[in-house]
Amino acid sequence: MATCEVCGNEYLRAFEVHMAGRVHTFDSFECAIQKLAPTCGNCGCRVIGHGIEAGMDVFCCAHCAGVAGHADARDHLTV
Template sequence: MTTANTTATCEVCGNQYDMAFEVRAQGATHVFDSFECAIHALAPVCEHCKCRIIGHGVQAGGQFFCCAHCARQAAGTEAIRDRV
């Protein structure tokens, strides 16, 4: 963790920043200078359109998708619907 007198280095962009923050995920600690870098490093990728999933997303057949449309296109799962 950083203090007012130290800087940490973002593991994505390499920026040294006195307000960097840590994220602990799946037993590992990561250091970032922005949410943008944290998302780039940690967010899952949609199996169909390859965008970063930063919302709820959906799962079908053990895969992650950004939306029901992508799940239907890739997994052929017609039963998946986005909330209305």
């Protein structure tokens, strides 16, 4: 069994995530998201999708990027 680095739970089905040269061990996707997902530069929510990068920040949507001063940011548009 392995121990989750976020909650400390020892779990038979723990998994590893290899990211930026480091190995992380988690017992759930929830813990992995809390540890590894970036937070929106405006509202602070965890960005678990593609998000929007503007300047040096990550945002959950174009609205949040716009509030932070990136007026040209756009969400993905379909044709």
